Structures are given as structure tokens and as C-alpha cells.
Amino acid sequence: MTTPDVTPPSFAPSRDVALQVDGLTVEFATDRGWTRVVDGVSFSVLRGETLAIVGESGSGKSVTSLACMGLLPRRSSRTPSGTAELDGVDLLSLPVRAMEDLRGDRIAMAFQEPMTSLNPAYTVGDQIAEVVRRHRDAARKEGWRRAVEVLDLVGIPRAAERVKSYPHEFSGGMRQRVMIAMAIACEPAVLIADELTTALDVTIQAQVLDVVRQMRDQLGMAVLFITHDLAVVADIADRVLVMYAGQEVETSAVDDLFARPAHPYTEGLLRSMPQSSTATAATATAVGTGRRRLDSIPGQPPVPGSMPAGCRFAPRCPYAVEACVDGVPELLQVRPEHFARCTRALELTLRGTR
Amino acid sequence: MTRSRPTDPPAADHDPWSGFTGWADAEATEDTRTESAVRRFVRRFSSQRLAMVALVAIGFLVAVAAFAPWVVPHDPLAQNLSRALEAPSATYWFGTDAVGRDTLSRMVFGARLSLLAAAEAVTVALVLGVVPGLVAGFFGGWVDIVLSRITDAVMRIPPLILAIAIVGVFGPNLRNAMFAVGVIFAPRFLRLTRSAVMAVREETYIEASRSIGTSTGAVLRRHVLPNILSPLIVQISLSMGFAMLAEASLSFLGLGVQPPQASWGAMVGTGYRFLDLAPHMVLIPGFAIVLAVLAFNVLGDGLRDSFGREERAADR
């Protein structure tokens, strides 16, 4: 456990922090009172960097991003503790109207389903110009001009014409570009992309990921990329935060995470993917018979409200020992900039994709 | 190294994931409490206080109507001109009408008429609406086009005017009036059934069942009908309320129940000539209508909320 690690080139601590989240906790109202769905998550995103939050459904990754945007339902949810600082301002404690001033301007979000996330009753130009007019006090004409500009920027051909089209007149991939254009219209410091490419075909996904990368580089934005797809993480992320059952279980630079995961859950996820086993599949002898079984994480993730005591992953973990059930694990530093919430993180050597 | 509670950690040369099935007892981690659909419905329904009240109120109304002859304090048809237009009192709880008949007793029998009439109308609507709706929704094609156009056409005629016209053709009495009400309700049932069936038809479980080789009749019976039942039951409850309203309106106009019998609507109809002298003749039966219709509507809404399907697990 003493191997010094090479810091990945994409990570440089000296760069400015765009969004700094500390100890974020979110609770939802249920029949049985307040249930914790996000439990003390901390992370930071730097300018020009992409942080991927990865997790399965129910892990709390989307709730985390919505909390930063102040978009959680006000009466059925609360954030009892934690801060999310943008430009030195804590977003979580900001009054509603002040948060509205920042949303779409300094911190913007692009959503998963471009079909349902764009208003069918207005032209895309109208919907983009609206943001500009709201935050830049721009005149109608000015907003419209900017709409054409950003549509062009995200690669929509004939932007000046298409600006007058309605969302249903675009294809899925083009709609997703419109979503991105809308989010970057005011050149925000932070862009949150929530399962941005999940509904898209792979060739379109590749295009859209490319657009996100270009926009990040051109505008120097910090990108918070929420996804469940580790292959997409490998493609777009500089750093990764893995969430399980409302907690962050591992965080690291992307190369190190895939090469040497430190949390058994991350290892399980990586090994559940068919692609990681194809290296061996290629050498499999007879077709069908010599096939290697996929590893899988047994059981189901726990449900908020009935979390296991101790380590939440312990019941599904092949490395679990008594200490895992008895004590709540802390985030341990495994290597520089690599942390894992596992009691045995320092003694285990887990396998990654290479 | 501490003694491990789950078991000893796997040896270093052994691949820990292969064949590993989890430490937790599969039975224990799962929610073993199972609940039948009926019990879930009862639990959800009984948690709605208002709907429970409505159910009790309707139960009371039905009981009173069923045992009308035994519960009335006076003969509903006995006239007593010397005590006409009396305000509510200890003897006549709800007062008397213009010829001295006991309002309460007449209302008890009126409840019987109103409920039966509403039930008749809803039955007619069900027969005329559900079967064609099923056919139109499930098979589509030209049958659907024709039935939908007919529905459209009927719905373009103002409902009460259509009812009046039908009564006009057949002659004014309660049976004809309620048939007419049934006719004007039928398109709603047809549309509801049709759209419910069309929604169900798109579900994968219908295709799954077809792919197994289930016959069309069995698909309709085993998969389609049970899944459109809940919206139908809700609509029946709501329609009972509206049928009572329609009956009241037609009887008020003199096109429904004929004297000397009286439904609540007819009682308001005769009472309004004495509005300034004896407002109770109008207010009390009218209030009874409002409460009864309200009860059916609240019940319908409560049923709708209790039938609701589970929400899909959303990412949190």
C-alpha cells in the first residue's frame, strides 16, 4: 500500500474551484417521516474539468445535482446539513430569488430526456433567448441573436433558420444539442449534465459527448456529469465520484479509479460490465462453451429508510469482515487524491480494467 | 486479524467474486411482507377519511331507501290540509308541504326512487357504452371509426336537450327519463372504455400474452378487463351522482317522476312556488341532493386514488 502514484495530468489542485460541495445531506418526506437519500456527500469541481458522479438508480446521484441547483421540491425535501459553494456563495442557504438569479446564469443544467425537457409550445429560439433576456437584461432581438449564436456553437446546421423550429421538429440528438445550447447561453461557471446521453443511440451519444467536451474547453466551464454508464465515464470524465446508497464510496482521478479501484463496490461495477471481460473472451477457446461468466454484485441495493448498519455495501461485499458490519467506515485516503469509504481499503488490492 | 462474522475473507489467490452470492440472507433483506391487491386497496381507501365518510353516508342512504316503509314516521301520501306548509318541528322534523304531507317521509321514499332511477340510468349507460367501447378500443379499424363518429355526434347534442327530446318522444315518466339519461351518459362510458382499452392494449404484457399464444378472447377476459375495471368503477360512482342530478333536473321540469310520488328533485320543483312562505320545502330536499351527489363524487375520487398504480422507481 505504499506505491506512490502518478497524479493524472488532468488534475491540478492549483486551478480554481468552481463548485465546492461539503457534507451535503438531503432528506425526503415519506409516510414514515424524513428519509435520508443523500448522506454527507462532498466534492469539488474545477474550472475546465469534468467530474462524473456515477451510481446505479437510487444511489442519490441525481438528487445531489438537483440539490445544488435548488430544484428539489421545496416542501417534501430538505437539506439539513451541508454547503454548496459557488463563487464563495452557499447555494443551499441562498434565498429563493437570489438562487433564481444564479440558476441558468452561473450554474446551469442540461437534462436527460430532450423530448420532455423542452417546452413543446414554444420555438427553441424563444426558449434559449428567454434565458439570455432573464439574466442579461437583453432586448428581445439581442436574446434571439444569442440563441442563433449558441445553436451554431453546439453544431446545429443552419442555426439561423432552425431557431424558429419547435422541439418536435428536431431529432433526438439535435434536441439534446438544443438543451446544451440553452444551458450554456449565459456561459455558466458550472454545467450539470444529468444522464445527458442515456436516451441516445451510441453514434449520437458520441456526438453529444464531443459537444460537451468542446463547450467545456471553449468556455472553461466546470462540468458535473451525472451518469450510470461507466463507459461514458471513461470517455468524458477527468475525475470520478462513485455513489452507493446515498453515500460517496470512492473518489479519484479517472485513470486511477479504473486501473486500481479501492472500493469493492467499484470493483464489482467494473467487473459486472461485459466489455471488461472481453479481453479474456477473445482468447476463449470454443465459442459458447469456453465463455467466461460475468461477475455480478449479488442482491439489490438497499432502500432509503432501511439502510444496513455499518458499511452499506457489506451485505453484498465478498471482502466483508466483522468490522464492516460493526463500524461505519470513513473515507480513507488510499493514494493522493484517491479516497474510498471502506474499512479494508488500505489492505485490499482490487482489480481494475487493466 | 479479527474473527470475521460473515466468514473468513477469501484467500488472496482466490477470486472473491466468483460464485459469491452475498452475505446477507436473501430472505431477510427482502421485504417479506406481502399484500394482496385487495388488501392494498382497502388500506389505501380506508386511509382517506373523506371517502370513508362518503361511503358511510351512501350506505346509510341505501339502507334508508331499502327499509323505507319501516322507517318513515308518517304516511308519505297522507294529506293533512290543516297542517300545510308547516316549518320543521318535533312532529314533522322536516316540515310539511302544501297539502300537509310529511316532508321527511316523502324524502325517505324519494331516496328510494332517486337511487333506483340513478341505478337504472347507469346500467343503461354501461350496457350501451362498455361493450362497444371494448370492441372499438381493442380492435380499432373501421368499427372504431364508426363508433367514435357516432359518439362524437351524440356528444355534440346538448345532453339535457337530448334527454328532453327522448322523453318527449316516449312520453314523460321516470322510466323514460332515466333511459334518456342513460343514453346521454353512454358516450362517456364508451370513450372511457375505449381509451382505457387502447392504453392497456399498448402495454407489453398484452403483447407478451399474445406471443405465448393466448386467444383474443382470453386476452380480453384475463388481461384487458381486469385492468380497465378500476377506471370503470370510478366512473360508475361518479355517474351515480350525476344521474341523481339529471333525474332531479328532469323531475323538476316535470318530465321525470309523476305525482303523487316524488323524488327529491320533484319536491324542490313543487316547493319553489312557496319559496317565500315555506323555504324549507326547497332547501331541505335540495340539500339532500347536494349531499348525496357529493358523497358519490367523493367516493369516486377516493376510489380513483386507491386504485392508483405504483409509481415506477425513480432515481433518487
Next chain:
Amino acid sequence: MTGPAHSTPAGTGSLLEVEDVSVTFTLRTAPLTRAKRLTAVNHVTFDIDRGETLGLVGESGSGKSTTGRAILRLVPISSGSVRLDGTEVSSLPRTQLRQWRRRMQMIFQDPYSSLDPSMQVGDSIAEPLRVHEGLRGRRSVDRVLELLDRVGLARHHLRRYPYEFSGGQRQRLAIARAIALNPSLVVCDEAVSALDVSTQSQVINLLDDLRADYGMSYLFIAHDLAVVRHISERVAVMYLGHIVETGPTERIFQQPAHPYSRALLDASPVPDPVTQRTRHRTILPGDPPDPAHPPAGCPFAGRCPEVKEICHVELPAPVPVVTGGDVRCHLYGDSATPVPVAAADGRPDADPVGGQPALSRREH
């Protein structure tokens, strides 16, 4: 272009032979508007051997799902022939079709809508037994319990309703129903796409085990290339209703011949950041064309990085690839020089056959 150009030799006899099948839909968006004709599946030909898994990949709108449904005759076949065990299924009358249905089953994508919410799951699984074997009561329950056990669910799940199960468990239930009658062919239509990674691998393993135990064949329809690569022996690639390439899985993945196959592989990210960063890849521009208005010639011509003039005019015929399968592309054939094909997943060592598929000349 009829005749089984690449059907298995007589004697071995493929389990499923799909030949020149087309499916055309007529769409009408509103009354009194012009109806659109949409050819979702366009002269598709392939076969599946006993115990073999054929992966059918393509993007949304490529017609892969419709192909699966057409084989089971859940959508009407406009032309062509589907044979199961040598028997023509596409023209079977309704009554006989029901008998044949027990030999072909389907697992659907959405685990949330493929089970009747008003039925206990035990009854859903028992449905095929009731329909085909008239099994009821005790004997039916015994069989269902056996099936539940087989797919890794507990006996007490029998009397529960679908809403009480997670997505992965529902998919197990759907699998139990599909295998209840010991079918020869199971069409898996995006059967694991809606599941989380960890659950997905559980279900893939289950499908693998079942095939080993029962000797079933799968038509495995999916858009996730990694999953298809893991589970299939052979792969067919669809684009806009056409099968553009078929072949043994590893050949397709390591030496894709069709530019579209290559583009698909390029676009699918590899779950390894270093490989992903360094591998050479071309990102395909544009969107697939509207299936209601397909272009003339090769359907891929509009987006193809190696497009030639003829591609806009003439639909290429299938050309056999020496290393297995065939490809429909004007790059190959009489006049074309064989095009070097880069190893798809960017691994420098993953190219055992020498950088390009050996192609035979196109025959006229």
C-alpha cells in the same frame, strides 16, 4: 436476390431461417391526412442454429425490434419467409400458429410493463402452461415453483404482484414465463437494457446458464455492443431496416467490414479511460434518415465517410467475407480495392488476421 446465399448446409439444418423478410407499416397521423408507408424491415435474411445466439444490433429505428416481432408474427410479415425447424411459420393459419408459438418465446425490454399488474406473478408465469398444456391448480403451481427456483426467485414470490418486485426481479419473472414451455427459440428484445449494471450482469448470466441447460437458441436484440459481444456467437448489424453486415462475433468486433459497423464500434465508449483516450475513432456526423423517407441506394450513404457515387444509386448486394459472414457495401466486390479496416477497439494487439478482412470478389 433470393435464394439462401449463406444458409447452412443441408443436413445440419438451421433452427430458424429468415429469408428475405420485409415488414411494411402504414401510418396515418390524423384523419384525412396522407398515409405514410414505412418499411421497417427491408428484405432481411439470416439464420440461427440450434443452441446458437445471434446478436442483432442497431440503433433505434433500425428495425431490429420489428424483426424480432415479425419472427413471432406479432407484426404481420409483408413478404418473405420465416422457417422454424423447416416449417414455414409466416403462412401458418391462426389455429396452427398457436401451436407453434410454444416453440418461440419472447422477453421484452420494459420489465415494468411486461407483467400484467392486476395478476399475481404466479398466474402470469402459469399462463403459457394453461394455454398450451391446460395445466391448472396443483400441477401448474408445482411447475411455476420449479421455474421460480430456476430463475433465482423464492417460492413465496408466487402470490405477489409485479409492483412488489425490482426491475431485475421482474425480468427474471419474464424469463421464467418465456422458458415455461421449453421453447427452441427465445427472442430477447433489449432484455437487459433497462437494468442497472450489477443487475444486468446477473440476468445475462442467468440467460447464459439457461441456454446451456436447455439448449435454446437466442435472437438477442440489443443496442449495447458490449453485451452483444459477450453473449452472441454471431452478430448481425442493422441499419434503417437493412442488415448491412453479419459474421462471427469476434470477426465483427475486431475487423468490422461495413463502415457503419465500424462507426458503431468507434462510437461505443470503452470502459477504460486510457484506451478510450488513445484509440483512434471517427465520430459519425448527422442522424439516421427518417425510415418513412429512406434515401435511394445504400441507406448509409448519407453518413458514410467512404461514400462513393454508386452508393447513392444502387443498393449493394451481400458479399461474403472470407473470415466469416457477409457485408453489404460497395467498397467490396469486383472493382473495389479491399479497404484496410482498423482494429475496432483500438487495442494494437487485437488484430490477428492482418488488418483487413479477406474478401471474395462479388459474383454476378
Next chain:
Amino acid sequence: MLRLLVRRLLLMVPIMVLVSFIVFGLVLLVPGDPAIALAGPNATEQRVEAIRENLGLNDPILQQYGRWIGGAIQGDLGESLFSGRSVSQAIAERVPVTMSLAGAALLIALLIAVPAGIVAATNRGRPADSMATVGASLGLAMPSFWLGLVLVLLFSVWLGWLPATGYIPFGENPAAWAVHLILPALTLGAAAAAETTRQLRGSLTDVLGQDYVRTARAKGLRRHTVVFKHGLKNAAIPVVTVLGFQVAFLLGGSVVVEQLFALPGLGGLAIRAVLNRDLPMIQGVVMFTAVIVMIVNLVVDLLYGWLNPKVRTA
């Protein structure tokens, strides 16, 4: 938009034909010999013959229909069996009353329902929502004649603020016209207001839960912009769709309200026709009101197209 209009107009034709079938078919429903049944139990042979003649009952059924529909298209709906007057003329005399009433009721319904629906949907679960919901439930459960009587009792009998009955033509005295319409329109509009409130509350709640509303909020738009711009236009679509049926309900309900407030509208005409079994008059009123409803529905369809670009650009 023009194509939409043409398409809708063409779609109206079969419905119109079907409606005319239904209306004309009423005569076929009369039990026994229509002429005898319509003439009543004490009629003379002469009167029965007169009715037979008037309705042309001796002709084949298609010819009867052809004559009736031919007349109807030219605005001739036949003659009353009772008074011998032209049905069209009788209707024409009474239309202004019914239209004033229905129009005023619709206006009142919208004036109540739109704010109530918005307030309820944007304050889900709060007292304002409960009030609107309870109010809507009451409005739906109240028979209009009873509500009318209660209003009369309150505002005419007890407070004496408003007239209980009667109608003054607009041309005679606009102020009096309005004053006389207040109670009837309120009575008639209550149920429509209740229904529309429920509809709007439901659809706006739905819309406010849509992804694109979340997008609008993510853009930092102010709450009122989110509700009024992104919410209301989409929420109006289902509400507008049922507006056509609301108008049908208002026209039907006006029968009762006109009776109650002694307004000389189509309702009185219809009731008298029914009691006299005056078939041509019944047919005339039904056909006329159905045509009105269809015209309203056409307007609704165009409004729908304006609200919903998907329909417009299709």
C-alpha cells in the same frame, strides 16, 4: 393553420350528417303509429290525419328524411304541430335570450375557474387549494335549479337586491338586461366553473410536474414566468378541448335555468314542445343547438391548433 381549418371542416360533415340522422330518427322512436301517438289520446281522426300530413308520414322514410334535411339546410325546420307556426321563426325569436344566458354563464365560469384553477394548482395541499377543491366539488354536486332558488331566496326574497325573474332585451335597456341576467348566469355557470376549475387544476398540476417546467426553473426564470408562460399555455390544451362540451352543457342546462327564472328562451320552447309532443319543434331545437355546439367546437379546434404547434405543423 388553413389546412387544419379545412381538415376540421371536412371532419364536421360526417358528424353533422350523423346528428341529423339521430335528430330525424327521433320520429322513428315514437312508439306505435307516430301520428296517433303524437296527437294524444283524445284527438280526432282529422287531427291525426293533419299530423300525418304535416310530417309526411305516408312517404317512404328516406324521402321523409330528404325533405326534412333539405328544408333544414335552407333554414326551414318545418311547422309546429301545435300552433302551426314556423319552427325556425319560433327558434329565431328565442335565440337571443338563450345565447345571452349561455354566453354570460360561460364568461362567469371562466372568470371564476381560471384564477381558482391557477391558485389551486400552484398551492397544492395548502388552504387555498382545499378551498378551490371543496368549492368545485360543491359546485358540481348542486342541482342548478336548487342553486338558483337559493340565490333567489338570498338576493331577491331576503335582500331584495336583484330581480328574481324576467328578461329585458339588450336593445331595450342594456343595464336592465345585465341586471336580469346576473342570477341566471351565475346559476348556470356554477357547474361549468366547478368543472373547469377541476380540469385546470388537474392539468396545470400535471404540467407543472413536467420536465420542461423543471428546465424552465433550471434557467432561473421567475415563478410567475414559469407558471404563466411555460405552464398555462400547455395546461390550457386539455381544458380547451373540453370547452366544446362545456358549451353543450350550458345550452342544455339553460333549459332548467330559463324555466326557473321565467326567461323566454329556447328552454321554455323545448319544454312546451315536449309536453305537447310537438315533434317538429323538438327536432328543430335539438338540431339547432347541436349546430351551435359544432360551430363552437370548430373554434375550439382552431384554438387547440394555436396552442399546440405539433398539431398546427403536422
